[in-house]
Amino acid sequence: MVYKIKFDQFFSYSFSMDCLIFGFSNGKIHILLVKRAMEPYGGYWAIPGDLVYPDEDLPHAAERILEELTELKNVVLRQGGVFGKPNRHPQGRVITNAYLAMVRMNETNPQPSSWVEELRWVPVDEVESLAFDHNEILTATYQRLKERFIHEPICFEMLPLKFTLNELQQLYEYAFGICIDKPNFRKRIKNLPLTELKERQENVKHRPATLYSFDWEKYKTLVKEGRFEFNMWL
């Protein structure tokens, strides 16, 4: 075997991990951003991310880095795309892997930590110029997220455990930029494994909506038995 370049020279890359944390609040899908307290891109807002350790598995790195920067634990992270333009990092060849997660904003209290100076939830369509190629990473990952919304019940990971059907509808309306007829929406979702709770909204100045929860156990059972396939708008 003959490499055009000596083999050892190839072990000169760095590999990083960016964690895109999405949440839903006030009818908008938000992304968690951090303000960098160091160079490069000091003072810039960025997606939380850092370098992977040499002997560390990727899922572990994603969890560790997220916790180090934001103190968030027990977040289910999934792999997204890879971004590896040779000049994307000013200090060398750093290839990065996006991991994404959905969280319930009302139960999530991220705190700036390590080299993070400040931390903010920003609606995805109001994000301005970010560090590195993070705008590109965000756009691609959010696009992927939306595609998953159609065939996987992952939106329930970002809705409160107890949510109203209007909130669910708003989430889909925001994600896909559409308006949905309310009565028809509710007919469609009555097939979903939702549990209607005995509780209602509180502290609202109109008729309180009934609260629902998503029954993950029932969902898994139905899917396993092949009796159900999640699908919102083909």
Added chain:
Amino acid sequence: MVYKIKFDQFFSYSFSMDCLIFGFSNGKIHILLVKRAMEPYGGYWAIPGDLVYPDEDLPHAAERILEELTELKNVVLRQGGVFGKPNRHPQGRVITNAYLAMVRMNETNPQPSSWVEELRWVPVDEVESLAFDHNEILTATYQRLKERFIHEPICFEMLPLKFTLNELQQLYEYAFGICIDKPNFRKRIKNLPLTELKERQENVKHRPATLYSFDWEKYKTLVKEGRFEFNMWL
């Protein structure tokens, strides 16, 4: 900023690219495999792949490596997943990125080149033990491919330019392990932007089937105008 490990130590990774080339022939989806003529895993069958150059963009690396090993050019490669278990490569920390492509097997003539000793198309459900973690990479990538079959007309990239409706049906039947009613199948696909050709099958010892082609131009126009959404079985 304080790293737990000196920054330079992080620039000790290697990054590789694996190219999963899928084709369709005789009713089966095939994957292109190469026989390694060198260590590690000398003599093993593997997914064609190699190291990315330090200043090379990922899509470029995918095209270059595919051509170096198989002499295939002008193949549209798309990004798949990343595989980075610390011990997946015996010679160090090599993180790899899967790129995938569909090709028309009747127009494609890969030739073993560089360190490739031999080369073979293997039906995806008949692949045996491969080098490294390539079985895992194949399984994950093929799964993703099948998901894309449902919402993107990518299957037409692996069918001959002129194909019969039976071939199209067989492709979906193989991918999803199902049987489809022929009359109903044809009713469904009559919405697709297919062009019915004046030509027919030749050298068959039964009634020759009409040949069709997929009209990519029409497809793009329809999608752009929002008048069409590709969808085979929700």
Added chain:
DNA sequence: AAGACTTATTGTATTTAATACTACAACTAA
């Protein structure tokens, strides 16, 4: 306590699409 207001829910009529199945027409090779 009545009425204004907002939201939640039910209902119906219509259209559209998926499904299962039957029958037969077309073409080649022997």
Added chain:
DNA sequence: TTAGTTGTAGTATTAAATACAATAAGTCTT
């Protein structure tokens, strides 16, 4: 002409999406 395989048409049934109207259920104000 016949056997074999492919292609096409049609129907009856079931299920789902859509548009729209109407009513019920709460909260707040007066």
